[in-house]
Amino acid sequence: METNSFSVLCYIRNSRLDQKGKASLFLRITVNMKRAEFSIKRKVKPENWNSIKGRMRGTSQMAKVLNHYIDELESKAYAIHSKLVKKKKPFTSELIKNKLLNKEESYKTLLTIYDEHNSQIEELIGLDYSYGAYRRHIRTRNHLQDFVKQEYKRDDYFVKEIDLKFINRFHHYLVTKKIGNQNTKTKYVVNFKKIMRIAFANNWVNKDPFFHWKAKWKKVEREVLTELELCTMMKKEFKMKRLEQVRDIFVFCCFTGLAYTDVQKLSQDHIVLKMNGTRWIKINRSKTDSRSTIPLLPAAEEIIKKYADHPITLQNGLLLPVISNQRTNAYLKEIAERCDIEKHLTFHLARHTFATTVTLANGIPIESVSKMLGHQSLKTTQIYAKVIDQKLKQDMDTIKDKYKLS
Numbered sequence: 001m002e003t004n005s006f007s008v009l010c011y012i013r014n015s016r017l018d019q020k021g022k023a024s025l026f027l028r029i030t031v032n033m034k035r036a037e038f039s040i041k042r043k044v045k046p047e048n049w050n051s052i053k054g055r056m057r058g059t060s061q062m063a064k065v066l067n068h069y070i071d072e073l074e075s076k077a078y079a080i081h082s083k084l085v086k087k088k089k090p091f092t093s094e095l096i097k098n099k100l101l102n103k104e105e106s107y108k109t110l111l112t113i114y115d116e117h118n119s120q121i122e123e124l125i126g127l128d129y130s131y132g133a134y135r136r137h138i139r140t141r142n143h144l145q146d147f148v149k150q151e152y153k154r155d156d157y158f159v160k161e162i163d164l165k166f167i168n169r170f171h172h173y174l175v176t177k178k179i180g181n182q183n184t185k186t187k188y189v190v191n192f193k194k195i196m197r198i199a200f201a202n203n204w205v206n207k208d209p210f211f212h213w214k215a216k217w218k219k220v221e222r223e224v225l226t227e228l229e230l231c232t233m234m235k236k237e238f239k240m241k242r243l244e245q246v247r248d249i250f251v252f253c254c255f256t257g258l259a260y261t262d263v264q265k266l267s268q269d270h271i272v273l274k275m276n277g278t279r280w281i282k283i284n285r286s287k288t289d290s291r292s293t294i295p296l297l298p299a300a301e302e303i304i305k306k307y308a309d310h311p312i313t314l315q316n317g318l319l320l321p322v323i324s325n326q327r328t329n330a331y332l333k334e335i336a337e338r339c340d341i342e343k344h345l346t347f348h349l350a351r352h353t354f355a356t357t358v359t360l361a362n363g364i365p366i367e368s369v370s371k372m373l374g375h376q377s378l379k380t381t382q383i384y385a386k387v388i389d390q391k392l393k394q395d396m397d398t399i400k401d402k403y404k405l406s
Contacts, residue, residue, distance in 0.1 A: 010054040036093035108204040109156040140191040246331040253350035261286040292374035355384040
């Protein structure tokens with residue numbers, strides 16, 4: 001029988017530390033140079049970790065408990081390997097990992113797969129995924145857990161058992177629990193669909209249970225600020241600096257089209273000077289990683305200059321002092337009231353305003369608007385063109401009765 005190389009290593013991933021400065025610990029099993037890894041659900045500060053020994057430094061009680069736990073995991077891995085060798089059964093690193101975790105491939109469970117998926121996404125926040133996308137999958141996973149507990153009295157559910165009936169019952173559960181609007185509920189099911197597609201691709205299920213399921217989206221009318229409302233907001237004087245600051249950053253996005261996550265990370269590195277002396281923003285969108293190329297209008301330039309010496313911008317090396325999205329939207333409600341704007345003002349409405357009131361309504365070609373917004377498809381930008389058409393229709397309806405021939 002061919003001899004297989006085998007090794008076990010516990011290590012830390014210190015590329016992403018938590019708020020306490022701790023890194024996650026992982027166990028790596030290697031067979032014939034092919035690795036299988038998993039989180040051992042423990043964390044340690046990098047300076048307390050001995051990477052050569054694969055153990056926590058020191059003799060504290062915490063170090064003893066953690067190192068004992070790692071010893072047990074590695075001993076179990078070696079025992080599984082030894083048993084497979086004695087029985088002369090073929091094995092891989094993935095097989096040993098699954099046996100160590102008591103997870104056979106044929107008995108994969110929904111929440112286990114979702115947890116693995118979310119762990120991978122968490123490590124890619126800021127690279128391939130936004131924090132918002134990660135949080136949406138966390139919420140979907142938690143709704144599925146609550147649903148399984150309520151409907152099936154279980155802690156988890158085998159993916160091989162999931163069918164169209166399960167999917168429809170989950171959607172019904174979201175409806176009865178009044179979890180979000182129709183599109184939010186549909187998005188949760190779509191997130192769930194992604195997990196089942198992963199299971200199908202890995203042959204953990206024999207067929208795709210979503211094959212006969214179709215997402216039902218409700219058409220949403222996008223609200224925007226009119227030119228008058230935008231000008232009113234720009235000229236409004238606020239005694240409270242917090243409102244003035246949020247107003248300024250909101251207005252900045254009305255003239256750049258940047259989403260919250262993108263203006264939050266905006267730095268001098270994203271500003272490009274053209275040969276004619278004009279300055280442009282060039283930034284990859286956090287949501288899609290597509291490129292946005294936006295000329296800086298005078299109103300946006302003034303706001304950047306205004307906050308050049310702000311403590312937050314100086315400390316973080318950013319262009320604008322952006323506070324949390326939750327607090328921003330709370331302050332925007334106050335701003336709307338003080339400006340007599342009777343619309344549900346959220347930060348994302350600034351992006352819609354840029355697409356419609358600032359650009360399309362002023363004759364900017366839709367292709368140019370699409371490039372500035374960083375849309376991957378012109379169809380996405382055409383949604384805003386429909387808003388303009390609807391506005392024109394409403395304007396014409398107000399005068400059509402004035403010019404009747406009879």
